[in-house]
Amino acid sequence: MAAWTADDIPDQKGRVALVTGANSGLGYCTARELALHGAKVLLACRSPERGAEAVRRLRAQTPGVDVEYRPLDLADLASTRALAAELDTDQLDLLVNNAGVGGVPFGRTADGFETHLGINHLGHFALTGLLLPRLLATPGSRVVSVSSVMHFAARCTSNDLRRRPRPYQRWLAYGRSKTANLLFTRELARRLSAADATTTAVAAHPGYANTNLPRNAVGPGGPDFIDRLLVLGNRFVAQPPETGALPILYAATHPAIRQAAYIGPASLAPAHPVSARRACWTRDDRQAAALWEASEHLTGVKAPI
Numbered sequence: 001m002a003a004w005t006a007d008d009i010p011d012q013k014g015r016v017a018l019v020t021g022a023n024s025g026l027g028y029c030t031a032r033e034l035a036l037h038g039a040k041v042l043l044a045c046r047s048p049e050r051g052a053e054a055v056r057r058l059r060a061q062t063p064g065v066d067v068e069y070r071p072l073d074l075a076d077l078a079s080t081r082a083l084a085a086e087l088d089t090d091q092l093d094l095l096v097n098n099a100g101v102g103g104v105p106f107g108r109t110a111d112g113f114e115t116h117l118g119i120n121h122l123g124h125f126a127l128t129g130l131l132l133p134r135l136l137a138t139p140g141s142r143v144v145s146v147s148s149v150m151h152f153a154a155r156c157t158s159n160d161l162r163r164r165p166r167p168y169q170r171w172l173a174y175g176r177s178k179t180a181n182l183l184f185t186r187e188l189a190r191r192l193s194a195a196d197a198t199t200t201a202v203a204a205h206p207g208y209a210n211t212n213l214p215r216n217a218v219g220p221g222g223p224d225f226i227d228r229l230l231v232l233g234n235r236f237v238a239q240p241p242e243t244g245a246l247p248i249l250y251a252a253t254h255p256a257i258r259q260a261a262y263i264g265p266a267s268l269a270p271a272h273p274v275s276a277r278r279a280c281w282t283r284d285d286r287q288a289a290a291l292w293e294a295s296e297h298l299t300g301v302k303a304p305i
Contacts, residue, residue, distance in 0.1 A: 156176045
């Protein structure tokens with residue numbers, strides 16, 4: 001079977017998509033392909049300057065694409081609530097939870113959450129919950145959450161949302177947040193199925209892609225050996241973000257995708273999205289439900305399902 005490529009994306013005309021972290025890397029490539037195939041794409045980014053520049057680049061590369069910037073700081077629940085409150089469309093066909101941080105020193109978000117879990121999981125949990133009424137009202141809508149092979153590095157329980165791991169290890173904290181993404185997708189998919197909703201919740205990972213994540217990962221004492229190794233890997237080993245975005249685009253657009261699917265690149269054909277392996281703990285329904293309930297309590301966002 002021929003490898004699935006961006007050319008296989010179905011016509012997206014009439015669809016509205018919101019992509020977080022869309023000013024660079026995987027998010028930018030995802031937004032670009034969706035727009036090229038006819039979707040109206042909202043680029044939700046923290047930096048107004050970088051968001052506006054991404055919109056300018058997209059319009060310059062492909063005149064006529066329908067793209068707009070929306071401010072979103074996932075490290076601040078007030079910003080997440082503001083985006084949802086000010087969104088000027090009742091239709092939302094696709095939400096791509098892509099933005100994230102990795103390998104940063106211990107810190108806390110504006111709401112007091114550990115940075116990785118606060119941005120990568122709780123920020124997107126709140127955003128999805130706030131936008132879910134629009135998604136549920138849009139037939140055949142989809143939520144795609146971007147995880148990582150690094151989820152194999154760490155489990156995540158509801159207690160992890162409330163406490164600081166000791167000792168704190170940056171990349172394990174990142175892996176924990178990526179496990180949270182998969183548990184969130186599992187519980188969201190379960191709830192959507194129970195409600196007989198036409199919305200689908202799926203996850204994807206890019207494999208080893210050349211993104212800004214390793215370049216922005218710096219320890220408290222400056223770049224360490226692992227940081228430097230990742231930067232070198234980005235330069236000489238990693239696949240380009242255009243290729244890394246393919247599993248995300250497949251998860252976002254393939255008509256036959258199933259509830260709770262997890263898509264990643266085939267090991268022998270990086271350009272070919274396939275069903276991805278996942279750690280056994282990401283299939284734990286009890287942990288997924290407990291994480292959901294704790295996330296609702298901490299964010300104050302209760303989803304309408």
